Amino acid sequence: MLPLLPFVYEGLPSRVIFGAGSLQKLPEEISKLGAARALVLCTPEQRAVSAEVVVMLGARSAGVFDGAVMHVPAAVAAAARERAKRVRADCCVAIGGGSTTGLAKAIAVTEKLPILAIPTTYAGSEMTPIWGITENGVKKTGRNATVLPRTVIYDPVLTASLPVPLSVTSGFNAIAHCVEALYSRDANPITSLMAEEGIRALAAGLPEVAKDPGNIDARSQVLYGAWLGGVSLGAVGMALHHKLCHTLGGTFNLPHAETHTVVLPHVVAYNAAAAPEAMRRLARALGAQSAAEGLYDLAMSLGAPASLQLLGLRREQLDQAADLAVENPYYNPRPVTREGIRSLLQDAFEGRRPGQE
Ligand code: NAD
Numbered sequence: 001m002l003p004l005l006p007f008v009y010e011g012l013p014s015r016v017i018f019g020a021g022s023l024q025k026l027p028e029e030i031s032k033l034g035a036a037r038a039l040v041l042c043t044p045e046q047r048a049v050s051a052e053v054v055v056m057l058g059a060r061s062a063g064v065f066d067g068a069v070m071h072v073p074a075a076v077a078a079a080a081r082e083r084a085k086r087v088r089a090d091c092c093v094a095i096g097g098g099s100t101t102g103l104a105k106a107i108a109v110t111e112k113l114p115i116l117a118i119p120t121t122y123a124g125s126e127m128t129p130i131w132g133i134t135e136n137g138v139k140k141t142g143r144n145a146t147v148l149p150r151t152v153i154y155d156p157v158l159t160a161s162l163p164v165p166l167s168v169t170s171g172f173n174a175i176a177h178c179v180e181a182l183y184s185r186d187a188n189p190i191t192s193l194m195a196e197e198g199i200r201a202l203a204a205g206l207p208e209v210a211k212d213p214g215n216i217d218a219r220s221q222v223l224y225g226a227w228l229g230g231v232s233l234g235a236v237g238m239a240l241h242h243k244l245c246h247t248l249g250g251t252f253n254l255p256h257a258e259t260h261t262v263v264l265p266h267v268v269a270y271n272a273a274a275a276p277e278a279m280r281r282l283a284r285a286l287g288a289q290s291a292a293e294g295l296y297d298l299a300m301s302l303g304a305p306a307s308l309q310l311l312g313l314r315r316e317q318l319d320q321a322a323d324l325a326v327e328n329p330y331y332n333p334r335p336v337t338r339e340g341i342r343s344l345l346q347d348a349f350e351g352r353r354p355g356q357e
Helices: 022-032 044-060 074-086 098-111 164-182 189-211 216-235 240-252 256-274 276-286 291-301 315-325 338-350
Strands: 015-018 038-041 061-065 091-096 115-119 130-135 138-143 151-154
Touching: 015 022, 015 216, 022 044, 022 091, 022 115, 022 151, 038 044, 038 074, 038 098, 044 061, 044 091, 061 074, 074 098, 074 130, 091 098, 098 115, 098 130, 138 240, 151 216, 164 189, 164 216, 164 240, 164 256, 164 276, 164 291, 189 216, 189 276, 189 291, 240 256, 240 315, 240 338, 256 276, 256 291, 256 338, 276 291, 315 338
Parallel strands: 015 151, 038 061, 038 091, 091 115, 115 151
Antiparallel strands: 130 138
């Protein structure tokens, strides 16, 4: 039996409504928030679904702001805040992925409007108090309890339209939250339970989603796993994997979810010997012999991109990426060395299966 080490657990307060068709609960959930003028946020691609939301809200809608884009550019945040003030919104409804939830958080951080989030990807931002705004190519992030969505409606039906490649990579983004929670410096028995269960649900559901994207039972499993990933991300600190992906996304403009998918097996291989209990749980949740190889094989079986090269990184950028990733010290179960990270990046660049020379 492993010794039970002392721990701190801090739950974040949010109300979660989960299930196929739960979008119908939106009007009553807006009333429960005590709100009467909801500004609906979405990306330009998700105008159609936000129009349905406006109809459902009726007189409680204060209109739509459909300018959400990846990484919350400061100019977009400013325009959205201006709109919220002009229409005298008293809450934001964010329907979409992490980019849309991120825009709602950027409004909340200054305007203090409560957020009702309706996630349509697996990014998990709706369960965290972490906000980010990008200005002059630099993403500034912060933690603030006021940006944590007060209510989250998880309706798997809304995820049925998410294309399979994005479903797979977004699902791996959620797996990554769970993996790093298992070996987090703040790991505790509750988040580890949620993280392991999240990986199990995602690994079971994703192959079914890839076969039949309209399978709502499979979509429910994956969305449930994504919720647990989001809770894990919000509850405990992350490590090398999130740092590397943040660097690659921010500096080289690599796509968010795809980068998570390519990098994760290599970070897990890097950390394996330093976090044996996390690896045991991860392998168990994947139903695999080895955690790193199990993740790689799952990604490949689902048709995910294998290498950073495929995502557009150039060989001559690897040195700079390694330098940036070791610039500021941060927690990781295995010490982060320039040489170790450079070799990890080479493997990810080439898309090598972990454990193979
Ligand atoms: P995204 O929100 O940018 O969405 C990707 C694309 O998919 C968009 O074009 C969107 O319109 C479309 N889309 C979303 N749902 C769809 C659906 N159901 N059907 C069809 N199309 C759909 O991507 P994402 O991966 O969800 O979010 C990435 C962003 O979220 C990054 O900026 C990342 O930094 C941020 N993020 C933040 C946190 C946090 O805690 N603050 C956590 C995770 C991710």
